[in-house]
Amino acid sequence: MTDFEKLFFPRAVGIIGANNQDYGGGYFLNSLMGIGYDGPLYLFNPRLKGQELKGYKVHGSILEIPDDQPIDYVILAVPAKICPQILEEVGQKGVPFVTVFSSGFSELNNKELEDSLLKVARKHNIRFLGPNCLGLYVPKSKLAINRYQQANSGPLGLICQSGGLAIYLSQMGAFSYGTYSSKVISIGNQVDLNFVDFLKYFLTDDDTKVIGLYLENIKDKKTGQEFLKVVKELSLKGKPVIIWKVGYGESAKEAIMSHTGGLAGSEAIWKAIPKQTGACLVENSYDLVSLAMGFNYLSYPKNRNLGILSLGGGASIELTDLMEKFNLKVPQLAEETKEKFKEFLPEVNTIIRNPLDLGGSGTMMEVYYKSLLTLDSDPNVSTVVFNRAWNYSPEYTETIVRAKNNMRNQLVCVALKIADSVAEYKQKLRFKTALFNNGIPVFESIERAAKALDQMNTFREFLEKRKK
Amino acid sequence: MTDFEKLFFPRAVGIIGANNQDYGGGYFLNSLMGIGYDGPLYLFNPRLKGQELKGYKVHGSILEIPDDQPIDYVILAVPAKICPQILEEVGQKGVPFVTVFSSGFSELNNKELEDSLLKVARKHNIRFLGPNCLGLYVPKSKLAINRYQQANSGPLGLICQSGGLAIYLSQMGAFSYGTYSSKVISIGNQVDLNFVDFLKYFLTDDDTKVIGLYLENIKDKKTGQEFLKVVKELSLKGKPVIIWKVGYGESAKEAIMSHTGGLAGSEAIWKAIPKQTGACLVENSYDLVSLAMGFNYLSYPKNRNLGILSLGGGASIELTDLMEKFNLKVPQLAEETKEKFKEFLPEVNTIIRNPLDLGGSGTMMEVYYKSLLTLDSDPNVSTVVFNRAWNYSPEYTETIVRAKNNMRNQLVCVALKIADSVAEYKQKLRFKTALFNNGIPVFESIERAAKALDQMNTFREFLEKRKK
Numbered sequence: 001m002t003d004f005e006k007l008f009f010p011r012a013v014g015i016i017g018a019n020n021q022d023y024g025g026g027y028f029l030n031s032l033m034g035i036g037y038d039g040p041l042y043l044f045n046p047r048l049k050g051q052e053l054k055g056y057k058v059h060g061s062i063l064e065i066p067d068d069q070p071i072d073y074v075i076l077a078v079p080a081k082i083c084p085q086i087l088e089e090v091g092q093k094g095v096p097f098v099t100v101f102s103s104g105f106s107e108l109n110n111k112e113l114e115d116s117l118l119k120v121a122r123k124h125n126i127r128f129l130g131p132n133c134l135g136l137y138v139p140k141s142k143l144a145i146n147r148y149q150q151a152n153s154g155p156l157g158l159i160c161q162s163g164g165l166a167i168y169l170s171q172m173g174a175f176s177y178g179t180y181s182s183k184v185i186s187i188g189n190q191v192d193l194n195f196v197d198f199l200k201y202f203l204t205d206d207d208t209k210v211i212g213l214y215l216e217n218i219k220d221k222k223t224g225q226e227f228l229k230v231v232k233e234l235s236l237k238g239k240p241v242i243i244w245k246v247g248y249g250e251s252a253k254e255a256i257m258s259h260t261g262g263l264a265g266s267e268a269i270w271k272a273i274p275k276q277t278g279a280c281l282v283e284n285s286y287d288l289v290s291l292a293m294g295f296n297y298l299s300y301p302k303n304r305n306l307g308i309l310s311l312g313g314g315a316s317i318e319l320t321d322l323m324e325k326f327n328l329k330v331p332q333l334a335e336e337t338k339e340k341f342k343e344f345l346p347e348v349n350t351i352i353r354n355p356l357d358l359g360g361s362g363t364m365m366e367v368y369y370k371s372l373l374t375l376d377s378d379p380n381v382s383t384v385v386f387n388r389a390w391n392y393s394p395e396y397t398e399t400i401v402r403a404k405n406n407m408r409n410q411l412v413c414v415a416l417k418i419a420d421s422v423a424e425y426k427q428k429l430r431f432k433t434a435l436f437n438n439g440i441p442v443f444e445s446i447e448r449a450a451k452a453l454d455q456m457n458t459f460r461e462f463l464e465k466r467k468k
Numbered sequence: 469m470t471d472f473e474k475l476f477f478p479r480a481v482g483i484i485g486a487n488n489q490d491y492g493g494g495y496f497l498n499s500l501m502g503i504g505y506d507g508p509l510y511l512f513n514p515r516l517k518g519q520e521l522k523g524y525k526v527h528g529s530i531l532e533i534p535d536d537q538p539i540d541y542v543i544l545a546v547p548a549k550i551c552p553q554i555l556e557e558v559g560q561k562g563v564p565f566v567t568v569f570s571s572g573f574s575e576l577n578n579k580e581l582e583d584s585l586l587k588v589a590r591k592h593n594i595r596f597l598g599p600n601c602l603g604l605y606v607p608k609s610k611l612a613i614n615r616y617q618q619a620n621s622g623p624l625g626l627i628c629q630s631g632g633l634a635i636y637l638s639q640m641g642a643f644s645y646g647t648y649s650s651k652v653i654s655i656g657n658q659v660d661l662n663f664v665d666f667l668k669y670f671l672t673d674d675d676t677k678v679i680g681l682y683l684e685n686i687k688d689k690k691t692g693q694e695f696l697k698v699v700k701e702l703s704l705k706g707k708p709v710i711i712w713k714v715g716y717g718e719s720a721k722e723a724i725m726s727h728t729g730g731l732a733g734s735e736a737i738w739k740a741i742p743k744q745t746g747a748c749l750v751e752n753s754y755d756l757v758s759l760a761m762g763f764n765y766l767s768y769p770k771n772r773n774l775g776i777l778s779l780g781g782g783a784s785i786e787l788t789d790l791m792e793k794f795n796l797k798v799p800q801l802a803e804e805t806k807e808k809f810k811e812f813l814p815e816v817n818t819i820i821r822n823p824l825d826l827g828g829s830g831t832m833m834e835v836y837y838k839s840l841l842t843l844d845s846d847p848n849v850s851t852v853v854f855n856r857a858w859n860y861s862p863e864y865t866e867t868i869v870r871a872k873n874n875m876r877n878q879l880v881c882v883a884l885k886i887a888d889s890v891a892e893y894k895q896k897l898r899f900k901t902a903l904f905n906n907g908i909p910v911f912e913s914i915e916r917a918a919k920a921l922d923q924m925n926t927f928r929e930f931l932e933k934r935k936k
Contacts, residue, residue: 023828162782168857168886175887214782246785249792251799255785255823284790284915314630314682317714317723322752324717331719355723360491389636418636419643420900425893432888447752 002127002193004201007097008183009141010072012040014062014095016086017077019045020053022147025077028101028135029054034147035139042071062093073097073143075135080104083131084116091124098128099135106189107132114191121192133188134163137170137181140207145186146171154180155209156292157202159195161187161216169212169285176444177293178436182207196223199230203237210295211241212288216256228277235278236466240295240459242280244288245270278462280455287451290443294452297441298410300460301453302382304329307375307409308355309386311362316355319387319414319446326450327457330354337378344370354378365399372403372411383453387414387446390424392431401438413442414449470595470661472669475565476651477609478540480508482530482563484554485545487513488521490615493545496569496603497522502615503607510539530561541565541611543603548572551599552584559592566596567603574657575600582659589660601656602631605638605649608675613654614639622648624760625676627663629655629684637680637753644912645761646904650675664691667698671705678763679709680756684724696745703746704934708763708927710748712756713738746930748923755919758911762920765909766878768928769921770850772797775843775877776823777854779830784823787855787882787914794918796925798822805846812838822846833867840871840879851921855882855914858892860899869906881910882917 013032017025025045032041033054041056042065049060065071074095078086080102090098098121105114114131121128129135134145139153146167156179160166166186173179182205185198195213202208211234218224231241247256248267273279282288306328310316320330333341333354341352346361356375361367375384384407388396392415404411413435415428432442443449481500485493493513500509501522509524510533517528533539542563546554548570558566566589573582582599589596597603602613607621614635624647628634631654641647650673653666663681670676679702686692699709715724716735741747750756774796778784788798801809801822809820814829824843829835843852852875856864860883872879881903883896900910911917 160782162780162785164780165782165786168783171887175889176885216785246789249789249798251797251822252785252789252792255781255788255821255825283793284913285786286913312630312632313723314628314633315636317630317684317720318633318753320723321714321717321720324720325751329719330717353723354719357723417644419639420897421643422890422894422897426890429888429890445752445754 002197002201004198006072007127007136008138010039010097010143012042012069012071012073013037013143014042014044014071014074015077016044016062016074016090018043018053018058019048024101025075026053028075028077028145030147031144031149032142035142035144035149035151037142037144039142040069062089062095065093071095073099073136075099075101077101080110080113080131084113084120087117087120087126087128088124091120091126094124095126098126099133100128100130100188101134102130103132105131105191114189118191128192129185130188131191134166134186136186137166137184139181145184150174152180153182153207155207155296156181157198157205157208157211158184158214159187159198159211160185160214161190161195162214163188165214165285169214169289172285172289173292177289178432178442179289179293179296190219194219194223196226196230199227199234199241202239203230203233209239210292211239212292213241213243214285214288215243215245216247228273231273231279232277235459235462238463240278240280242282242288242291243270243273244282244285274458278459280459282451286444287448290448291452291455293441293443294456297436297439298383298412298456300463301410301457304453304457305331305380305382306453307378307381307384309358309368309371309375309384310355311358313357313359315387315389316357319385320355322446322450323385323453326447326454328450328453331380334379337374340374340377341371354381365395368396369399369403372400373406376407376409381409383410383412385412385414385449385453387416389416389418392424392427394430397431397434400440401434404438404440411440412449412453413440414446415442415444416446417444470665470669472666474540475595475604476606478507478565478611480510480537480539480541481505481611482510482512482539482542483545484512484530484542484558486511486521486526487516492569493543494521496543496545496613498615499612499617500610503610503612503617503619505610505612507610508537530557530563533561539563541567541604543567543569545569548578548581548599552581552588555585555588555594555596556592559588559594562592563594566594567601568596568598568656569600569602570598571600573599573659582657586659596660597653598656599659602634602654604654605634605652607649613652618642620648621650621675623675623677623764624649625666625670625673625679626652626681627655627666627679628653628682629658629663630682631656633682633753637682637757640753640757641760645757646900646910647757647761647764658687662687662691664694664698667695667702667709670707671698671701677707678760679707680760681709681711682753682756683711683713684715696741699741699747700745703927703930706931708746708748710750710756710759711738711741712750712753742926746927748927750919750923754912755916758916759920759923761909761911762924765904765907766851766880766924768931769878769925772921772925773799773848773850774921775846775849775852777826777836777839777843777852778823779826781825781827783855783857784825787853788823790914790918791853791921794915794922796918796921799848802847805842808842808845809839822849833863836864837867837871840868841874844875844877849877851878851880853880853882853917853921855884857884857886860892860895862898865899865902868908869902872906872908879908880917880921881908882914883910883912884914885912
């Protein structure tokens with residue numbers, strides 16, 4: 001297995017093709033400045049030699065750096081056609097890892113240029129990402145691929161065949177789903193390092209607990225087989241792999257060909273993978289991050305049984321209906337649970353059942369609190385789910401957190417959006433943050449919560465079968 | 469067909485069981501005050517007789533109101549067991565329409581009480597909604613079922629077997645999807661008036677262009693047959709009926725039994741309805757309102773061909789992938805279109821194809837503008853779809869609106885949420901409002917846009933087949 005220590009935690013970083021713009025090498029410089037990278041950084045650009053950019057001196061060539069100043073990771077942002085020649089210098093300097101940002105290789109049918117790049121890398125034992133990719137976002141070592149990324153580290157490892165989506169998924173996780181990333185890798189054309197290499201790395205990376213993949217294609221059969229093997233190993237280690245595979249339709253397949261230069265593969269093959277490997281397949285970016293949030297905040301549910309709390313008959317039926325659509329169960333309450341409810345619920349407008357519709361009584365915080373705990377106490381319930389459509393007041397927030405801290409089962413929130421309102425939005429952000437801080441995932445739609453709970457159960461079932 | 473003129477535009481309204489709280493009759497009083505109801509209003513409550521509530525005198529009984537002061541619509545909010553007796557007085561007064569808010573009838577197995585209610589109604593030719601419902605929200609006549617509802621009227625007619633969802637769907641339409649309601653009807657137990665009566669009304673109601681139904685069950689076979697007939701008539705008149713049917717799973721079915729007291733019906737039967745009638749089936753509240761927004765802002769697409777504009781390879785593939793999953797097409801560009809693009813697009817990082825990935829060039833507003841118009845000019849494209857993940861600046865907003873006003877095809881926006889941010893949210897609200905004002909629907913996820921465009925095409929195809 002490749003030792004990626006120097007890639008993820010480089011002693012020094014170089015940017016070849018640095019400039020003072022927000023594209024090319026300048027883009028990466030701005031990204032590193034944005035996240036607050038504070039390690040040694042070397043900038044290269046013969047045209048700007050001797051100048052300073054963001055307080056760093058610009059050198060003409062990497063060969064100007066003395067031997068006692070090692071550089072572990074270089075970002076190459078120069079025109080495609082001179083990439084092999086510059087990589088030769090990088091090799092002479094003894095750099096072990098490179099991200100080739102430059103595009104214009106096999107995705108534009110320049111296969112020969114790609115081959116010569118690989119040849120130089122092999123000659124010097126360089127391992128490289130790309131070409132045609134953004135490389136690495138590693139919060140812990142303050143490597144970034146976007147100027148708005150932050151240094152908070154979390155459990156999500158992402159590998160993406162799209163730099164844009166690598167940014168977008170990690171930002172979504174961090175800023176909307178309370179789920180930060182450990183390592184984010186944009187792999188581009190995968191001429192040298194491919195996603196299997198990084199999946200293998202995640203096997204032993206303690207920082208990474210759940211993995212998300214955005215995949216357009218797999219290059220060849222051998223890679224495919226290795227891929228299935230490592231995904232299964234990860235599953236069995238309790239590190240779920242969430243795979244978002246795109247490109248089943250004709251136009252998407254063609255777009256993939258010109259994006260990362262590979263074949264997309266048939267839908268039937270992909271649909272068979274979860275059973276073999278434990279992988280979780282999702283169909284869009286939101287579902288990937290929602291499910292990652294589920295794995296981040298929840299332990300695997302003991303079973304598919306939910307206790308549901310809602311305000312309003314229709315709302316409780318919508319929640320139940322969608323949960324059942326995704327193979328979850330809403331069992332009847334035990335007699336002892338009903339008796340407990342009768343002690344504090346008013347008779348009018350409240351029906352003591354699962355789903356529990358609190359109606360107007362749900363506005364009384366003590367009733368809400370007791371209802372969560374009573375559902376939680378039912379012997380048939382393993383996960384309590386509640387939905388909310390408005391009024392995320394501090395009192396309500398406090399009630400939920402207090403309940404969570406006294407529950408034996410896990411708690412899941414679905415926070416719907418009904419009416420756009422800035423005031424409501426602000427309140428909801430505070431609510432979400434408080435829930436995340438207390439280990440409660442907040443889903444943005446019932447369907448996404450249902451899909452996530454379904455897949456988490458399927459993952460547990462996969463593990464149980466294997467352990468028998 | 470029932471003449472509902474006096475129900476929707478009553479000369480005077482009465483609330484029986486009025487109080488100064490926010491429940492029971494007081495809830496309705498607050499709702500009418502909230503929307504600014506300014507017609508004649510009579511309040512009744514023997515216990516508060518002679519007092520004033522919100523400036524209105526409280527009477528003991530409706531029989532105290534002289535014959536020359538007709539009341540067309542009464543809301544009955546008294547305990548279930550005295551409902552028949554009070555309805556008798558309402559009948560003597562000659563009131564044609566009543567909403568029975570009170571619950572505690574067949575949904576709690578009190579079938580006899582329900583029967584006696586119906587008997588009184590028949591005796592006096594009263595038509596009533598409910599029991600166990602909220603009745604009517606009619607912006608044009610300022611009838612409301614929630615204190616936050618507004619008097620803006622729009623094309624969406626809603627009929628719901630849940631008062632909570634009647635509020636929630638109409639608020640969602642108005643405040644998140646730029647789609648106001650014409651008439652919203654919460655029908656409850658449907659002992660007298662049922663949803664078929666209102667569907668028939670919508671046939672000739674010029675204010676209503678698209679209809680949404682939240683349905684838990686259909687009472688009997690005869691109603692079912694009438695239902696299919698009127699839905700088909702509405703479709704053929706160009707008024708699409710969006711049906712959100714819940715309760716295919718066991719627990720949802722049971723919850724329905726105790727909510728509105730009826731049987732839910734099998735999934736297979738419901739799945740067959742669209743082909744017979746042109747109805748659009750949806751599976752959750754968001755999809756209902758999203759599709760209603762589609763019908764509100766777009767004419768039926770000429771065909772399933774989309775022109776797609778996106779920034780970033782991965783983002784353009786996600787958009788294409790999901791559109792294809794929902795039976796939409798992303799055809800190749802005509803040669804003439806490619807030539808037009810070559811005139812203004814930079815060669816680097818932009819691939820001239822459909823989906824069009826503008827990459828970094830997409831930040832140049834003139835390029836964005838020209839790209840929309842060029843996609844629009846392609847002979848194979850009938851709908852142009854673009855997505856956006858952040859930066860809803862005023863310049864960008866202006867660019868979209870300007871493009872729309874110069875396009876021959878329709879324009880559809882998907883505005884994604886990546887990172888929670890109050891500043892971004894405020895900007896996005898201004899963006900959405902501007903687009904709604906210019907006839908552009910704004911979907912909140914690609915999947916919802918894809919589902920809506922798919923169903924709008926299916927609806928057009930239904931009409932085309934029938935017209936042959």
